[in-house]
Amino acid sequence: xxxxxxxxxxxxxxxxxxxxxxxxxxxxxxxxxxxxxxxxxxxxxxxxxxxxxxxxxxxxxxxxxxxxxxxxxxxxxxxxxxxxxxxxxxxxxxxxxxxxxxxxxxxxxxxxxxxxxxxxxxxxxxxxxxxxxxxxxxxxxxxxxxxxxxxxxxxxxxxxxxxxxxxxxxxxxxxxxxxxxxxxxxxxxxxxxxxxxxxxxxxxxxxxxxxxxxxxxxxxxxxxxxxxxxxxxxxxxxxxxxxxxxxxxxxxxxxxxxxxxxxxxxxxxxxxxxxxxxxxxxxxxxxxxxxxxxxxxxxxxxxxxxxxxxxxxxxxxxxxxxxxxxxxxxxxxxxxxxxxxxxxxxxxxxxxxxxxxxxxxxxxxxxxxxxxxxxxxxxxxxxxxxxxxxxxx
Numbered sequence: 001x002x003x004x005x006x007x008x009x010x011x012x013x014x015x016x017x018x019x020x021x022x023x024x025x026x027x028x029x030x031x032x033x034x035x036x037x038x039x040x041x042x043x044x045x046x047x048x049x050x051x052x053x054x055x056x057x058x059x060x061x062x063x064x065x066x067x068x069x070x071x072x073x074x075x076x077x078x079x080x081x082x083x084x085x086x087x088x089x090x091x092x093x094x095x096x097x098x099x100x101x102x103x104x105x106x107x108x109x110x111x112x113x114x115x116x117x118x119x120x121x122x123x124x125x126x127x128x129x130x131x132x133x134x135x136x137x138x139x140x141x142x143x144x145x146x147x148x149x150x151x152x153x154x155x156x157x158x159x160x161x162x163x164x165x166x167x168x169x170x171x172x173x174x175x176x177x178x179x180x181x182x183x184x185x186x187x188x189x190x191x192x193x194x195x196x197x198x199x200x201x202x203x204x205x206x207x208x209x210x211x212x213x214x215x216x217x218x219x220x221x222x223x224x225x226x227x228x229x230x231x232x233x234x235x236x237x238x239x240x241x242x243x244x245x246x247x248x249x250x251x252x253x254x255x256x257x258x259x260x261x262x263x264x265x266x267x268x269x270x271x272x273x274x275x276x277x278x279x280x281x282x283x284x285x286x287x288x289x290x291x292x293x294x295x296x297x298x299x300x301x302x303x304x305x306x307x308x309x310x311x312x313x314x315x316x317x318x319x320x321x322x323x324x325x326x327x328x329x330x331x332x333x334x335x336x337x338x339x340x341x342x343x344x345x346x347x348x349x350x351x352x353x354x355x356x357x358x359x360x361x362x363x364x365x366x367x368x369x370x371x372x373x374x375x376x377x378x379x380x381x382x383x384x385x386x387x388x389x390x391x392x393x
Contacts, residue, residue, distance in 0.1 A: 041372040044361035046324055047308050051353045054304035054346050057295040057339065058229075060275075062220025064245075064290040067278070068184050068212040072097055075177040077200035078104070080193060087191055091182040091210065098207050100178040100199065109171040116164035123157040130154050186212040211288060216281040218245055218257065220294035221272040230262060233298055242297040243277035245286060250293050255279040255286050259296065301338070305347040311357045312337055312345045321351065322358035322365055329368050330358060 078100035085097045130150045136142035182188070192205035199207065220243075222230075233241075241259040246252065257279030266273050275296070279286055286292070311321050312335070319337050322330045335350030351357065356373075358365065365371070 039370070041328070041370040042361065042364050043374050044322075044324075044330075044365070044371045045359045046356050046371075046373045047311065047359040049305050049307055049347070049351045049353055049355045049357060051303045051305055054301045054306055054344075055297055055341075056299045056301055056346075057341055058222055058226050058298050059341075060220040060222040060294050060296070062218050062275075062292050062294045064286045064288055064292055065217050065219055066186075066211040066213065066288045067215050067217050068186070069288075070183045070186075070210050071206045072180055072182065072208050072210060073201060073206035074100065074180065074199040074203060075201055076100065076105070076174055077198065078178060079198055080195050083191065083195055085188050085191075085208070087188060087208075089188050090186070091188055092185050093182055095182045096179055097182055097188070098180040098193075100180065102175055102178040105171060105175040105178060109168060109175060112164060112167040112171055116161060116168060119157055119160045119164055123154065123161060126150065126154045126157050180207050182210050184210055184212050185214075186210040213284055213286075213288070214281040215257075215278050216286050216288070218243065218277045218279060218286070218292055218294060219274060220277070220292070221267070221270070221274055222296070224266045224271050224273050227262075227266075227273050229298060230296075243275075243279075244295045244297070245277075245279065246293040246295065248291055248293065254292065255281060295341075301346060304338075305351055305353060306344045307347060307351065307357055308359050309340050309343050309345045310359055312340065313362055322362050323351070324356035324358060324371060324373070328372070329370055330365050331367050 080098055081101050082099040083097075084099065085091060085095075091097070130147075130153075133142045133147050133150050137144065137147050187210070189209040189211065191208050193199055193203070193207055230241075243257050243259050245254045245257070247254060257277045259275060259277045261276040263274040263276070275294075277294070307321070312319050313321060317334060320332050320334050323333045324330055333350050336348040338346040338348045340346075358371070361371075
């Protein structure tokens with residue numbers, strides 16, 4: 001009987017222990033299931049705030065214009081007998097472009113020359129008569145009236161000779177106008193008249209247009225609000241500003257020139273100021289009428305803080321950046337951006353040198369989020385997905 005009681009007690013104890021273990025195991029599993037899992041770090045691409053000298057630009061849009069543009073027109077009327085250029089040809093000042101029939105104008109010169117020779121011969125005869133009448137008058141054989149008449153005839157012929165010479169010079173000038181020459185160095189445009197046609201000063205289009213391409217000019221506009229900055233910097237440096245011309249995509253630099261003019265009035269309709277710069281254009285990279293992005297180098301910020309442009313984010317309170325803390329968490333930092341140029345943002349305030357900032361992967365971040373910094377292919381993938389705003393699986 002005692003043995004049965006002991007066995008029952010032992011069985012009860014074992015069952016109780018087993019139940020307790022099962023209860024503890026069940027409670028542990030329930031607690032483990034109830035506890036939230038620690039979120040995985042968010043992959044990002046990071047960069048460093050870098051100090052170095054940064055050029056400060058004022059950017060505007062402008063149009064290239066020729067340094068000189070001349071319409072070659074006729075100053076006399078006549079028939080074109082030859083065209084001496086090809087369209088698009090580079091010419092120099094004084095090069096013959098076309099020839100007007102010179103024969104009518106040469107005939108006028110020949111005629112006036114004949115009149116001149118006649119008057120010269122008459123003058124020689126009148127001067128000889130005057131000498132004879134003077135000698136006779138000294139002996140009392142010629143009257144004073146005869147002497148005076150002969151002197152007047154000599155003066156009249158001398159004046160006629162001067163008039164003849166003037167007519168000849170005028171005719172020679174008109175003859176020179178039969179040669180249509182380039183007034184400047186440049187490129188010839190489309191020919192506006194053909195051989196055999198009559199050209200005159202009233203011809204609307206003239207012969208052609210010659211455009212000077214080197215040097216070349218750029219007229220661009222900036223907001224009127226930047227005018228005081230330009231004026232202060234002009235007084236400070238007393239040297240011409242550098243202006244750089246870029247294509248419409250802002251990817252290719254087409255030339256570097258110097259600012260020559262800040263226009264003397266503000267355009268009231270647009271609230272902008274016009275500026276003009278001249279460029280050396282030996283490679284013809286700038287072309288008249290071309291739309292250009294202009295960058296006026298205003299100053300250079302020494303030891304300026306820069307970050308990749310993608311670091312800068314925009315929020316309700318303005319620009320901000322995600323900063324990577326020492327414990328690999330991120331925090332949001334309000335910043336002030338001076339300019340963004342060539343993929344780099346110049347920071348006025350909000351960041352310090354050598355701080356780590358998030359370059360790509362910002363769209364999944366919240367303050368305090370743990371991050372893991374990727375490099376190489378992983379960084380490229382994050383950058384691509386961040387650009388497309390597709391979550392990383």
